[in-house]
Amino acid sequence: MDEYNLPLNRVEKARTKIVATVGPSCCEPSQLAILARSGVSVFRLNMAHAGPEQQQPHVDHIRQVSEDINEPLAILVDLAGPKFRLGELPDEGIFCGRDETFFLVKQNPSAANELVTSYQALVDELSLGDLVMFADGTVSMLVEELFPDRARLRVQQHGIIRSRQGINLPGVKLSAPAISVEDHQHAIWAAKTGVDFVSLSFVRSPDEVRTLKDIIRSNSSTARVIAKIEKREALERLEEIVAEADGIMVARGDLGVEIDVAEMPLAQKRIIRVCHEYHKPVIIATQMLDSMHESQRPTRAEATDVANAVLDGADACMLSGETAIGKHPRLAVEMMNRIAQVTEKSLEGLPIRQSAKKNAGGLHEVTAAVVRGAGTMAQSLNAKLVVVASHSGRTALALSQQRNFSPTIGVSSKESTLRLMCLYWGVTPLRNAPAENIEQLIKYTDEWACRVGLAAKGDRIVIVGGSHLTAGQGNKKMSSGVHDIVVVHEVEGTIA
Numbered sequence: 300m301d302e303y304n305l306p307l308n309r310v311e312k313a314r315t316k317i318v319a320t321v322g323p324s325c326c327e328p329s330q331l332a333i334l335a336r337s338g339v340s341v342f343r344l345n346m347a348h349a350g351p352e353q354q355q356p357h358v359d360h361i362r363q364v365s366e367d368i369n370e371p372l373a374i375l376v377d378l379a380g381p382k383f384r385l386g387e388l389p390d391e392g393i394f395c396g397r398d399e400t401f402f403l404v405k406q407n408p409s410a411a412n413e414l415v416t417s418y419q420a421l422v423d424e425l426s427l428g429d430l431v432m433f434a435d436g437t438v439s440m441l442v443e444e445l446f447p448d449r450a451r452l453r454v455q456q457h458g459i460i461r462s463r464q465g466i467n468l469p470g471v472k473l474s475a476p477a478i479s480v481e482d483h484q485h486a487i488w489a490a491k492t493g494v495d496f497v498s499l500s501f502v503r504s505p506d507e508v509r510t511l512k513d514i515i516r517s518n519s520s521t522a523r524v525i526a527k528i529e530k531r532e533a534l535e536r537l538e539e540i541v542a543e544a545d546g547i548m549v550a551r552g553d554l555g556v557e558i559d560v561a562e563m564p565l566a567q568k569r570i571i572r573v574c575h576e577y578h579k580p581v582i583i584a585t586q587m588l589d590s591m592h593e594s595q596r597p598t599r600a601e602a603t604d605v606a607n608a609v610l611d612g613a614d615a616c617m618l619s620g621e622t623a624i625g626k627h628p629r630l631a632v633e634m635m636n637r638i639a640q641v642t643e644k645s646l647e648g649l650p651i652r653q654s655a656k657k658n659a660g661g662l663h664e665v666t667a668a669v670v671r672g673a674g675t676m677a678q679s680l681n682a683k684l685v686v687v688a689s690h691s692g693r694t695a696l697a698l699s700q701q702r703n704f705s706p707t708i709g710v711s712s713k714e715s716t717l718r719l720m721c722l723y724w725g726v727t728p729l730r731n732a733p734a735e736n737i738e739q740l741i742k743y744t745d746e747w748a749c750r751v752g753l754a755a756k757g758d759r760i761v762i763v764g765g766s767h768l769t770a771g772q773g774n775k776k777m778s779s780g781v782h783d784i785v786v787v788h789e790v791e792g793t794i795a
């Protein structure tokens with residue numbers, strides 16, 4: 300670990316999890332280790348900017364760092380989905396002046412005002428009067444005339460466009476498949492290389508989420524699927540998409556262009572609310588600390604944005620360019636962690652949330668009741684710690700969704716389950732605990748909690764576990780996935 304030259308004290312991580320995008324500014328093992336020690340639990344690999352060959356070393360480095368710092372770290376592979384991008388342009392970009400004319404051409408641009416895109420059929424899908432947005436909506440052009448091989452556009456909002464920037468067509472229903480051949484290949488790679496979460500961009504329907512789940516399952520992976528909400532069509536079918544997905548990302552970069560940016564704050568709040576109803580984790584993404592690309596401090600508005608996401612109940616906040624290409628990746632992570640921690644203090648003592656109104660996560664009713672009881676017990680007994688032993692991670696997620704303020708420790712005999720917990724609000728995954736035997740688990744937790752200073756003699760710990768804890772490994776009941784044991788343990792403080 301010394302080789303990373305890490306600070307001696309790792310920061311205490313906020314209950315709200317931090318997802319950080321990996322890019323040139325943070326992809327060395329030493330940099331990844333520092334970000335993990337500063338608050339990151341999940342690393343995001345954006346497949347829109349690099350393919351499996353370039354991303355595989357990042358996967359290897361993250362896994363290595365996780366071993367070195369002895370902490371589970373999760374990996375989220377973000378599939379590009381049907382996003383159209385501009386082709387190659389001069390390095391300095393092209394200035395598009397107001398009222399100037401440009402052409403979107405199917406292929407072989409031959410003049411400076413001819414633009415080619417990554418989706419040849421785009422020209423066929425345009426209609427007169429459509430607005431085409433470039434560079435995150437900072438440049439817009441109106442479709443004025445259509446030809447078989449090109450569309451003539453007039454600049455409405457001027458600005459600079461650059462190579463491979465995204466193109467948005469707000470309100471246009473496109474026929475491009477949700478999962479392109481390339482996305483499919485990337486999903487298979489993600490499944491085979493054992494990542495923990497795979498997200499799909501520009502989701503329009505629950506079927507698309509189901510298709511991605513099938514691809515992942517058929518490649519022997521248990522990775523969870525995150526649906527990115529960034530189109531009006533997704534907002535129209537939000538409940539169905541949330542019910543189908545394992546988690547949601549509010550992808551504000553594109554959402555803020557696809558719908559009126561003025562509508563976006565309320566859309567974000569609605570998405571969080573629906574995720575709460577279904578007990579699905581929700582990540583708030585994009586421009587959270589945008590000015591920290593350059594600056595060492597965020598703006599007041601950015602600090603407030605992070606705090607509001609925490610107060611609204613986000614499970615995680617995401618950093619994009621701030622860590623991928625920014626000048627201060629570590630400061631950005633530390634700042635996000637600090638804002639979340641300070642804000643979370645105001646959540647202490649709030650009543651725990653009710654069970655999911657809509658059980659789309661396949662949680663057994665016994666488990667749901669036990670988790671509810673455990674949360675109430677932990678609160679009324681002022682427990683110093685809640686420990687959850689989880690096979691699939693479902694029980695840990697159910698506990699996380701209660702937003703119980705007592706520190707929650709997740710244990711499992713499966714490392715892949717511990718990594719899922721990296722996204723779950725308030726759950727700290729702990730390696731090497733005897734997750735299959737109640738007596739050993741109690742003894743281990745008692746000693747561990749005293750050693751790290753989380754509890755002392757006489758404090759109470761609530762332990763939630765499945766029937767496997769008493770039935771023993773290999774027993775049939777173990778595979779039932781039902782969690783039906785709650786133990787209240789009074790700490791003996793057996794270590795000196």
Ligand SMILES: Nc1ncnc2c1ncn2[C@@H]1O[C@H](COP(=O)(O)OP(=O)(O)OP(=O)(O)O)[C@@H](O)[C@H]1O
Pocket residue numbers: 320321322323345347348349465552619620621623624
């Ligand atoms: N692996 C990478 N290699 C190089 N640059 C990267 C990489 N990942 C991200 N970046 C850079 O970081 C910036 C911000 O990252 P982010 O993932 O948010 O990209 P984006 O293009 O804005 O997002 P999206 O693809 O979802 O529209 C990008 O503009 C890109 O230039």
Ligand SMILES: CC(=O)C(=O)O
Pocket residue numbers: 500527529549550551552553554584585
């Ligand atoms: C993260 C992402 O894809 C967006 O904000 O659009």
